[in-house]
Amino acid sequence: MAGATVRLKVAVSADETMTLDAVTVSLGDRGITVTSTASTGADPQDLLVGDPSAWLVVADLDDWGQLAHVRGLIRGVHLPGVALTTAPRGGLWGALLEAGAVEVLSALTDSDTIEGALRDAAEGRRGHTPAEVEGLVAQWHLLRDGRDRTRRLVHSLTAREREVVELLYDGATVAEIAARFGVAQTTVRTQVKAILRKFEVGSQLAAVAAYDRYLRPPRS
Structure with missing residues (x-):
């Protein structure tokens, strides 16, 4: 991979401290420098310490509030970000891509692929084709509209x-x-x-x- 010998600097956020610690150790074992860590509810500025060139966020997206936090964080960090999630490929992936993530991956993705995605993000390459992004974002809009309708019914x-x-x-x-x-x-x-x-x-x-x-x- 081009640039593979360059030491990559990455910020990491996750919704659980244990996940943050595990990801930090895993990236460090691969020669990647983790410049900062923060929860998904943190101030985006907390992730810019150490001048990272890419960002990894790990989130389950189990409730709408958490999704809103992650989307807000993606918008605020202003770094090329890769998201790992247990959510199946579909509308929730589209929600993260619309917010500005350059790639969304399954939480089961292997370490080599995650590292490759982070290096691609740092070098300005996106992980999904425009057609893939368009389709996933369209699924997100359907999901969002359905939730808005349900919210009106509950209210x-x-x-x-x-x-x-x-x-x-x-x-x-x-x-x-x-x-x-x-x-x-x-x-x-x-x-x-x-x-x-x-x-x-x-x-x-x-x-x-x-x-x-x-x-x-x-x-x-």
Whole structure:
């Protein structure tokens, strides 16, 4: 690989300290200098210490808040960044590419490929073709629009309906919810029917699934 003998300087961020430590050791073993480390919720300036030429971010993207943090970090770092994620290839990859990542890879990617991606990023080469980026970003826009719709539906719930759907999501039964609030089960069933109507679904299971999409990006 061209430039492979040049010592690469990389900043690293991750959503867990143990991951940060493991990645730092792994890159160091390959002769890569880790100039700075920070969590995915850090100030982007924290990653610019030591004048890195590329940046590696490792994130699971298990909830919408985490995704927003990672996208904000990518936008703010202003370094060619490579992202590793457990999220399957699809809309969540597109979210990171739209934010400015030059390549997204599966968290199962081997070390040689990760190093190659970082070197390519440092030398101004992107890891995806324009067509790939366009397709993944389009998938992200569909995912984002679906989440926005679900958020509007959740916000249409009353405060008590919101409490009921949260308890259903946690696995509570109608009887348990009624006992918790000190009301008749028929009252809770009426609230559940209102939730189903507002969510435009036909069952409690579908309502719980819709609420899950409000909380977390789908993994497929």
